[in-house]
Amino acid sequence: MKDFHEKKYGMVIDLDKCTGCGSCMVACMSENNVPFKEDETKKRLSITWMKVYKFTNGKSFPETEVCYLPRPCMHCEGHGGHSPCVSVCPATATDYSTETGIVSQIYTRCFGCRYCMGACPYHARYFNWWDPVWPKGMEKQLSPNVSPRMRGIVEKCSFCYHRLQLAKEKAYSEGRREVRENEYQTSCTQGCPAGAITFGDLINPKHEVYKLKKDQNAFRLLERLGTNPKVYYISSREWVRRAGDNYLAHEKTGKKQNH
């Protein structure tokens, strides 16, 4: 069956390369005007479009192994673009584009019911309990390409959609329709010093992610829920792959070609 997307932007994150440094989180926050509070110690109230999780194999020394896992929005396709959050939104504030495969969030349309947060199995959505307050002078570094949010609405990672808008503008002004692979890259991809994140069009055979997602050790988080996410992870370690979903003791992880 031919894919109904024109483009299907997605990510492949190599967990063997991720050192857990958190540069992707910083790059994301500064790129996307993500607000923060004076006291950020209560992590449950923090807004982190991109969040690095840490987990271990649960064994004691000397067998302990640690893995860091960066988690953006998975931009789930579900079936035919009916991702969990899009299906439950009563306001059409979140939508699925068949042109890009990106799940959008329109802040002025959102009225903060938070159904989408309940529907998202990845905790990728965040609620603004307060209006953002920028330390004096810092509002000058806000990006005009990303609209700021306000109290009472939900926000999440957009795959730096504004970068595609700008890349398209540039292409159009040069009389091109196609945006090149390197012209549209997310901020976290470029911010990662280890080169663990790769971004591109998952259905374009010329793009790096097209090859990487076919890796023997590639998997997606909670794949069996049918969320059909666009973020793939690669790990050579079996226990890491096992942590990506719920497996029975006798079940094996590994590649099923179901996408």
Added chain:
Amino acid sequence: MSDSDEKNGQSGIITLFFILGFIGSLLLGWIIFPELLYSKKEQPVAFNHALHNEEVANGCESCHFFREDGTFSGVPKLAQCVECHEEPIGVSEAELTFVTDYVAKGREVPWLIYSKQPDMVFFSHAAHVKMGKQDCVTCHGHIGESTSLKPYEENRFTGVSRDIWGGNIAGISMDSWDSMKMSDCDKCHKELTGRQTSVQTQRDACFVCHK
């Protein structure tokens, strides 16, 4: 008999009050409310497009051009005026104010932008002008050939220019440039591109025009 006469008299008065009330609310809704809703401001400098189009070498692009990265320069910066207006050229008061208040002090002119969209809207001149081959007039009307700038009207509640929702309070547009609200963008997109990339609405996806 007299009973129904009385009733007739009463209903006459009621009709009269109804008509007065009706006219009153129409006046309130159609004339007084819009007057109150928008504040009027004059542009800081009386700029004459028709005059300048004769003077510049490269038409509109002398002042409204595309940058190398494809973004649109929009209203010109002072630097684009200074090459001619270092010193007053003529004797008009408008030019004198411009030169003494802005050029001499090196201050940017705080132009009021009629077509300014709210923060969350993304618009691309490259897509429409370069790819779509559209005329400035389609969306802006005849500002580019005008001899004077009309007053800028701002919605007191939202702070958005009146040109977005249009001068007509009922939302009726005669010309394509009368208003530029979401449904206007959408209507043209539907006609000219026919794209249906939004799973929710079968129209253009929200992220085409929003950021």
